[in-house]
Amino acid sequence: MSTTRLDIDALTTALADLNALGQGGWSLSGDQLCKTFIFPDFVRAFGFMTQVALIAEAMDHHPDWSNAYAHVRVALSTHEAGGITERDVELAWHMERLSSRG
Amino acid sequence: MSTTRLDIDALTTALADLNALGQGGWSLSGDQLCKTFIFPDFVRAFGFMTQVALIAEAMDHHPDWSNAYAHVRVALSTHEAGGITERDVELAWHMERLSSRG
Numbered sequence: 166m167s168t169t170r171l172d173i174d175a176l177t178t179a180l181a182d183l184n185a186l187g188q189g190g191w192s193l194s195g196d197q198l199c200k201t202f203i204f205p206d207f208v209r210a211f212g213f214m215t216q217v218a219l220i221a222e223a224m225d226h227h228p229d230w231s232n233a234y235a236h237v238r239v240a241l242s243t244h245e246a247g248g249i250t251e252r253d254v255e256l257a258w259h260m261e262r263l264s265s266r267g
Numbered sequence: 268m269s270t271t272r273l274d275i276d277a278l279t280t281a282l283a284d285l286n287a288l289g290q291g292g293w294s295l296s297g298d299q300l301c302k303t304f305i306f307p308d309f310v311r312a313f314g315f316m317t318q319v320a321l322i323a324e325a326m327d328h329h330p331d332w333s334n335a336y337a338h339v340r341v342a343l344s345t346h347e348a349g350g351i352t353e354r355d356v357e358l359a360w361h362m363e364r365l366s367s368r369g
Contacts, residue, residue, distance in 0.1 A: 231333035
């Protein structure tokens with residue numbers, strides 16, 4: 166998995182795919198790929214985080230994220246690349262997959 | 268457990284106790300009781316969050332918090348009281364207890 170920072174074309178395509186083929190809501194904020202997931206309650210929100218945590222640890226690639234009750238805000242970037250890489254896009258897709266099974 | 272907002276004297280005492288009898292690092296930020304916990308790695312950090320999540324759900328009182336790798340930033344307040352209550356102090360003590368067991 167490449168840790169090269171995605172160029173603007175690759176990033177635009179990745180973002181469009183995430184929003185078209187996933188549940189939407191992804192955006193760019195500075196050098197981070199971001200989304201706020203909203204669940205029915207805290208148990209569902211933290212259950213999602215727990216599933217993502219296991220994947221993230223296995224990938225050795227961890228999100229910056231925050232949680233307030235049923236909301237989970239994620240901000241993905243690859244620190245050593247100074248921006249968004251394929252690894253962030255891969256983690257985003259895992260999040261889409263896991264959140265849709267709520 | 269009272270959900271009355273703590274007055275400044277009660278809050279000062281609670282904060283002093285947390286920092287003197289716990290591991291320290293608690294501060295007030297606006298209407299929130301805050302601390303940044305730092306762990307050796309993500310597994311320890313998320314393990315802490317998982318333990319706190321179970322307690323928080325049982326208390327029906329949930330933290331606002333964020334995580335970036337080994338760092339967990341918590342911000343406790345009681346929304347319906349518009350500030351910090353005994354429930355926040357109780358949750359802070361649970362966090363102290365759980366974080367000290369690594």
